[in-house]
Amino acid sequence: MKNAIIYIHGKGGSAAESAHYKPLFPDDEVIGLDYKTFTPWETGKEIHHAVIELKAEYDHVILIANSIGAYFSMNADIGAQLDKAYFISPIVDMERLITDRMAWANVTEDELKEKGFIAT
Numbered sequence: 001m002k003n004a005i006i007y008i009h010g011k012g013g014s015a016a017e018s019a020h021y022k023p024l025f026p027d028d029e030v031i032g033l034d035y036k037t038f039t040p041w042e043t044g045k046e047i048h049h050a051v052i053e054l055k056a057e058y059d060h061v062i063l064i065a066n067s068i069g070a071y072f073s074m075n076a077d078i079g080a081q082l083d084k085a086y087f088i089s090p091i092v093d094m095e096r097l098i099t100d101r102m103a104w105a106n107v108t109e110d111e112l113k114e115k116g117f118i119a120t
Contacts, residue, residue: 003028004058008035008047010067010089021064029058035072039116044075051078062086068094 007018015032070087071094105120
């Protein structure tokens with residue numbers, strides 16, 4: 001039985017952080033995803049594709065996601081492909097944090113989707 005552990009880092013993190021989890025899963029393949037985008041819809045797609053590829057190669061896929069990586073993962077539509085998911089986050093309601101910050105900056109979701117990035 002082949003198991004893959006996919007690690008999704010938080011803001012400012014890196015896929016290399018996945019090495020921290022190798023001792024916890026010594027018999028499994030621990031893989032860090034070094035995503036290239038930074039919006040929920042784009043990064044969700046990256047995560048989705050990575051998990052689909054892993055599911056084709058491994059019997060079981062387990063997700064470990066940290067901070068904003070957990071939020072991105074929740075937007076990736078991967079629940080059916082996962083056997084377990086571990087979310088590590090100091091923020092209980094990431095969506096509320098993001099929408100509150102957007103409101104403070106007078107930015108709508110449609111504006112953000114259209115522009116892709118808005119400095120605040």
